[in-house]
Structure formats: structure tokens, C-alpha cells
Amino acid sequence: MTSRTHDAIAFTSLTTIAALNPPESINLMTLVGGFVAADVGSLLPDMDQAGNDLWDILPAGEFLGKVFRRIFYKHRTLTHSFLGVFLIYTFFSWLLFKIFDPSFLDPGILLTSLMIGYVSHLLADCFTKEGLPLLFPFKWSFGIPPFERLRIKTGGKLEKYVLYPGIWLFLFWFIYLHQENLRRLFALVK
């Protein structure tokens, strides 16, 4: 799936989860930071793909890129697996709690938001033709539904014209139905 679809899904997932399971307290910086963290989380799994583009702009990247791409940059491997989720969680739970003072930015909420973005990316990719190597380094790939030809083509018409607008329509519908929850959430903000 394209990064703008992943962005939209992460934003919608975080809004939905926060409205249904609000935190006990939250300050304004953390509220904004949470949305940034979810966005970062949703872009992290495709860093291996951005690597491909990087090779293309390097001088002599054509040849070097071909060699190194084979070794390091096969798209959808570690970052799209359970092992990847575990490593990202471990790394960020160490980093965020180390650098942020909870009275300024709550590291627990940032971590939860980042993981919501990350997991929402993997769930969304399950519906694409490529499927997910969830058990990497084992090679099997998984998808929903299990038959590849019924799944979505990344960047295709279905994603652009049906799924992408559909996500925003869902969000509006959800906000309309859960106005009370969202008002309570905003009332928590200090």
C-alpha cells in the first residue's frame, strides 16, 4: 500500500482507539505527539522500500544498488514480521522512556501510538497481493483473504479511488457516532 493510505489508516486507527479507550490523563503536547508518533510508526515498516529509492540517487548507484539491494533491501522482510514488531517495540520502549519527561511528553502514550501506527500498517498490507512474511526469517507469506487474486494491488485503482476515500468516510462516520467520547477525550487535555 502507498504511504498516504498508510498515513490515513494510522490516523483513523489512533482516533478510533483513543475515543473508545481514552487514556486516564493527557497533556496537549502528548496529544499532538501521539498523532506524530502514529504517523512515524505507520511509515517505519516501509523504510526498506525507501532504501531502494536512496540507492537510485547515489552516484554509481545503478551497479552498487543492484548488488546491495540483493543483500539488504528486499522489500517486506524483517520490518513486516512479528520479529520486526518485537524489535521495534523493544527499541522504542527503551528510547522514548529514556528521552522524554512524562510531564512534557508521556512516553507510554507515544509508544502506544507508535505501535498502533506500526501494526495498522502491517494489518493493511495483509490485504495486498504481496502478503506479509509474518514469520520472517521463514519464507511463508500470509494474506487476507488467503487467495492472492482476491487481494488489493498496491497503488492500484481500488486503493486510490475506493479504499483511500473510504477510510476518510469511515472516520467522519465514526466521529459523528462517537461525539460524546471525543468531547470527553478533549476535556481530559491539560
Ligand SMILES: [Zn+2]
Ligand atoms: Zn508495507
